Amino acid sequence: MLALDHVAQSYGSKPVLSDVSFVLSPGQIGCLLGPSGCGKTTALRLIAGFEKLSAGEIRIGAEIVSYPSHSLAPEQRRVGLVFQDYALFPHLNVEQNVAFGLSALPAIDRRMRVAEMLDLVGLGHEAAAYPHQLSGGQQQRVALARALAPRPRLLLLDEPFSNLDVELREKLSLEVRDILKQEAITALLVTHDQHEAFAMADVIGVMNRGVIQQWDTPYNLYHQPANRFVADFVGQGVLLPGNVLNSRQVEIALGVLEGKVDGECSEEGGCVKCEKGCQVDVLVRPDDIIHDDASLLMAEVERKAFRGADFLYTLKLPGGGRVLAQVDSHHNHAIGERIGIRLGIDHVVAFRK
Amino acid sequence: MRAPGGFGPWTAAIGLALLSLIPVAVVASAMLHPDQTLWDHLWRHVLPELLVNTFWLALGVGLGVTLLGTGLAWLTAACEFPGRKFFSWALLLPLALPAYVTAFVWIGLLDFTGALPTWLRENWGIAQLPPIRSRGGVILVMVLALYPYVYLTARAAFQGQGRRLLEAAQSLGVSRRRAFFRIALPMARPGIVAGLSLALMETLADFGTVSVFNYNTFTTAIYQAWFSMFSLPAASQLATLLICFVLALVMLEQLSRNSRNYATSARGGGGARRIVLGGANALMATTAAGLVFLLAFVIPMAQLLSWTYAIVATDLDIRYLDFAWHSLLLAAFGATLVVALALTLAYAQRQRPTPAMQFTARLATIGYALPGAVLAVGFYIPVAGLDNLLINAWHDSTGQEIGQIFGGTLAVMLLAYCTRFLAVGFGPVETGLARITRSMDEAAQVLGTTGLKRLFRVHLPMLRAPLLAATALAFVDIMKELPITLMTRPFGWDTLATRVFEMTSEGEWERAALPAVAICLVGLLPIFFLVKHSDART
Numbered sequence: 001m002l003a004l005d006h007v008a009q010s011y012g013s014k015p016v017l018s019d020v021s022f023v024l025s026p027g028q029i030g031c032l033l034g035p036s037g038c039g040k041t042t043a044l045r046l047i048a049g050f051e052k053l054s055a056g057e058i059r060i061g062a063e064i065v066s067y068p069s070h071s072l073a074p075e076q077r078r079v080g081l082v083f084q085d086y087a088l089f090p091h092l093n094v095e096q097n098v099a100f101g102l103s104a105l106p107a108i109d110r111r112m113r114v115a116e117m118l119d120l121v122g123l124g125h126e127a128a129a130y131p132h133q134l135s136g137g138q139q140q141r142v143a144l145a146r147a148l149a150p151r152p153r154l155l156l157l158d159e160p161f162s163n164l165d166v167e168l169r170e171k172l173s174l175e176v177r178d179i180l181k182q183e184a185i186t187a188l189l190v191t192h193d194q195h196e197a198f199a200m201a202d203v204i205g206v207m208n209r210g211v212i213q214q215w216d217t218p219y220n221l222y223h224q225p226a227n228r229f230v231a232d233f234v235g236q237g238v239l240l241p242g243n244v245l246n247s248r249q250v251e252i253a254l255g256v257l258e259g260k261v262d263g264e265c266s267e268e269g270g271c272v273k274c275e276k277g278c279q280v281d282v283l284v285r286p287d288d289i290i291h292d293d294a295s296l297l298m299a300e301v302e303r304k305a306f307r308g309a310d311f312l313y314t315l316k317l318p319g320g321g322r323v324l325a326q327v328d329s330h331h332n333h334a335i336g337e338r339i340g341i342r343l344g345i346d347h348v349v350a351f352r353k
Numbered sequence: 354m355r356a357p358g359g360f361g362p363w364t365a366a367i368g369l370a371l372l373s374l375i376p377v378a379v380v381a382s383a384m385l386h387p388d389q390t391l392w393d394h395l396w397r398h399v400l401p402e403l404l405v406n407t408f409w410l411a412l413g414v415g416l417g418v419t420l421l422g423t424g425l426a427w428l429t430a431a432c433e434f435p436g437r438k439f440f441s442w443a444l445l446l447p448l449a450l451p452a453y454v455t456a457f458v459w460i461g462l463l464d465f466t467g468a469l470p471t472w473l474r475e476n477w478g479i480a481q482l483p484p485i486r487s488r489g490g491v492i493l494v495m496v497l498a499l500y501p502y503v504y505l506t507a508r509a510a511f512q513g514q515g516r517r518l519l520e521a522a523q524s525l526g527v528s529r530r531r532a533f534f535r536i537a538l539p540m541a542r543p544g545i546v547a548g549l550s551l552a553l554m555e556t557l558a559d560f561g562t563v564s565v566f567n568y569n570t571f572t573t574a575i576y577q578a579w580f581s582m583f584s585l586p587a588a589s590q591l592a593t594l595l596i597c598f599v600l601a602l603v604m605l606e607q608l609s610r611n612s613r614n615y616a617t618s619a620r621g622g623g624g625a626r627r628i629v630l631g632g633a634n635a636l637m638a639t640t641a642a643g644l645v646f647l648l649a650f651v652i653p654m655a656q657l658l659s660w661t662y663a664i665v666a667t668d669l670d671i672r673y674l675d676f677a678w679h680s681l682l683l684a685a686f687g688a689t690l691v692v693a694l695a696l697t698l699a700y701a702q703r704q705r706p707t708p709a710m711q712f713t714a715r716l717a718t719i720g721y722a723l724p725g726a727v728l729a730v731g732f733y734i735p736v737a738g739l740d741n742l743l744i745n746a747w748h749d750s751t752g753q754e755i756g757q758i759f760g761g762t763l764a765v766m767l768l769a770y771c772t773r774f775l776a777v778g779f780g781p782v783e784t785g786l787a788r789i790t791r792s793m794d795e796a797a798q799v800l801g802t803t804g805l806k807r808l809f810r811v812h813l814p815m816l817r818a819p820l821l822a823a824t825a826l827a828f829v830d831i832m833k834e835l836p837i838t839l840m841t842r843p844f845g846w847d848t849l850a851t852r853v854f855e856m857t858s859e860g861e862w863e864r865a866a867l868p869a870v871a872i873c874l875v876g877l878l879p880i881f882f883l884v885k886h887s888d889a890r891t
Contacts, residue, residue: 048520048524049523050520050523073523073528074520074523074524075522075523075524075525075526075527075528076526077524078526079524080524080525081520081521081524083517083520083521085517087517087518087520087521088521089518089521089522089536089540090540091539091540091542100522100525100527100535101525101526101527103527104526146521146525147524147525150525150526156524
């Protein structure tokens with residue numbers, strides 16, 4: 001439904017996007033995730049048609065909408081767009097905002113479509129209200145209804161929940177996902193918030209410095225990050241130095257990790273086969289560290305953060321080095337206390353040094 | 354708990370509100386005891402012409418300034434064409450020319466004996482241009498002089514819109530050009546209406562321009578009732594009618610003010626990307642902007658300078674020292690007074706930010722809507738009354754005759770100026786003061802800086818630019834003010850503005866140019882403030 005093919009863009013001599021390629025199939029919800037300035041918003045604006053690309057091409061359906069010498073006008077792309085600040089027209093009420101893109105329809109169809117959209121987002125009773133009379137969450141839903149009303153081929157969402165408070169953000173992102181799935185809408189959202197990305201998207205592209213680092217499912221991004229950037233940006237964890245013993249064993253400060261060393265070892269910019277004696281960094285997630293009073297391996301509590309359901313402890317290892325540990329919230333240990341831990345890694349992620 | 358000085362803010366605000374309500378009350382009270390014969394006379398011989406003239410003038414100027422102001426604002430705010438940056442601020446320059454100056458220059462240029470018609474007659478055999486001294490002529494000149502009001506507010510509105518909303522419209526299948534009518538224009542409407550109501554208030558208040566054109570309106574009729582018929586009741590009754598029209602405009606402006614908040618509520622995405630005009634469109638845009646600039650500023654200014662050059666050697670004499678001195682004295686004294694009162698009112702409002710206080714502040718600044726001719730009548734009557742009381746009292750107790758005490762002094766003039774221009778000073782001061790947030794006050798306080806120390810270390814440094822702007826604006830407005838000065842000045846006390854009026858009423862355009870140039874040059878001063886502090890430079 002949406003395909004980006006080796007898309008690149010630069011402002012002057014400064015490259016903003018390079019070699020961005022991915023495909024969304026119909027009904028799929030994709031996400032570009034990355035820190036600010038990584039180029040994700042530029043990618044979105046390229047797809048919407050507000051920017052011109054310098055290389056590659058963009059297809060929506062079977063139509064090529066952008067290539068270097070050509071750019072279909074935004075208003076002709078039939079792409080819906082939900083803005084970060086919603087960009088509701090302040091001089092129009094909710095109903096008129098939703099009807100804005102429907103001027104080609106006869107009046108009666110237009111009214112029906114607006115009513116249908118407002119029902120879909122649960123705002124039928126606010127049709128006559130003006131944007132400034134609505135709460136943030138309601139404005140966000142009007143923006144969604146307005147974007148969906150003209151039946152776009154593709155829906156783009158630019159940091160759609162960043163202006164909402166955390167609780168509402170979670171609730172609304174699930175709600176929006178349900179709506180999109182129910183209407184079988186192909187959508188691409190852009191965000192710097194991984195929770196938002198995980199809650200909404202079927203497939204996520206992690207971006208940094210204008211390059212897609214990994215295009216994968218949320219599960220794989222967390223458990224099989226392709227490189228250090230993805231490992232660091234998605235989820236929490238630390239990298240511990242390790243020594244490869246053989247293709248199935250890596251030794252780190254906490255002991256010897258058994259199990260398949262996935263892809264033997266991965267390396268930024270391509271995988272190089274790693275033999276015995278090879279020095280690597282091993283990713284250790286907080287949930288890889290299991291608190292076990294029976295364990296002989298002791299670590300000192302250096303910091304702790306109570307998160308309700310669990311604690312996130314920062315533990316100092318005997319040989320130096322630190323790890324994060326996620327521990328049930330009834331194990332309340334004091335700072336400076338030494339607690340027993342063991343490793344629970346069944347899948348080794350290692351990056352060559 | 355009562356804050357210290359809790360009584361002060363109210364006293365100040367109510368005092369200022371009364372100041373602007375007195376002339377209205379005085380003038381309106383003339384309606385309580387209507388003189389039937391006088392009313393019949395007015396109704397039969399005067400009002401029909403005034404009403405028709407005022408109607409066409411307001412309609413023509415209203416349409417003209419809306420079209421010209423909005424169009425130019427859209428071009429310079431949203432499009433790109435050669436010269437756009439220059440025109441962005443240059444199109445504000447006509448604000449420096451009082452309408453009555455633009456008026457006499459154009460009459461001088463286009464009158465039968467004027468330079469252009471003479472040249473056309475002699476070289477091209479064109480016997481007659483459409484007469485400039487006509488309804489169309491007044492409207493045209495007023496549009497050229499007053500369009501910057503709409504231009505300024507509409508431009509600010511267009512620029513405040515940002516690009517998000519236009520992009521949103523595009524993503525919904527609406528092109529940039531159509532989005533102008535569906536998004537940009539409706540959203541700028543409050544700004545346009547605000548500028549329009551200001552321009553119309555100026556139109557109704559105008560005395561100088563219509564006098565030059567011999568186009569009778571309420572202000573000229575009030576003047577004549579006063580000076581030719583010596584009839585204060587007639588002047589009062591005419592003034593009351595004029596106030597009714599003005600009040601309608603004030604309501605219009607208030608409405609636009611109330612709905613203005615939405616123009617700034619969604620302005621994300623930075624400035625809108627400009628529509629780059631190409632080929633014929635760009636040429637047309639540059640030509641249109643250039644033509645307006647030429648007609649409204651360059652030609653009048655050039656003609657003024659050339660007349661001045663021709664006359665300066667013979668006409669510039671010792672009397673000009675007096676004119677200039679009087680003008681400067683009045684303007685400096687008046688502006689200082691205006692700004693001091695504006696500061697008082699702004700602080701009163703800051704100390705007691707209640708709806709009642711805001712309403713009172715609105716009342717106190719209503720004077721900008723009241724035509725100078727009305728204020729002159731409204732202040733003269735009570736002052737003359739007070740004088741008579743005092744004179745009689747003096748006579749009764751001592752048996753001696755004395756002349757008037759307050760009447761015919763600068764006091765009446767300054768009162769009227771303060772009322773009329775308080776809003777001019779209040780606007781910048783209020784905005785400037787609002788920028789000093791409560792938390793800044795509190796930050797200063799916890800750091801041990803309060804009271805006067807805070808005023809000098811925090812407030813005044815931050816208010817310097819707004820205070821300067823307020824002073825400059827009030828200064829220039831007073832300097833070019835005509836009807837108040839003309840009607841309430843002490844006998845024989847001429848200023849640059851009254852000199853212009855005197856010379857133009859005798860058709861001596863060249864000799865009127867000399868004082869006019871001085872007024873215009875000083876008038877450029879606040880424009881620089883305006884350009885510097887608005888976004889007109891981008």
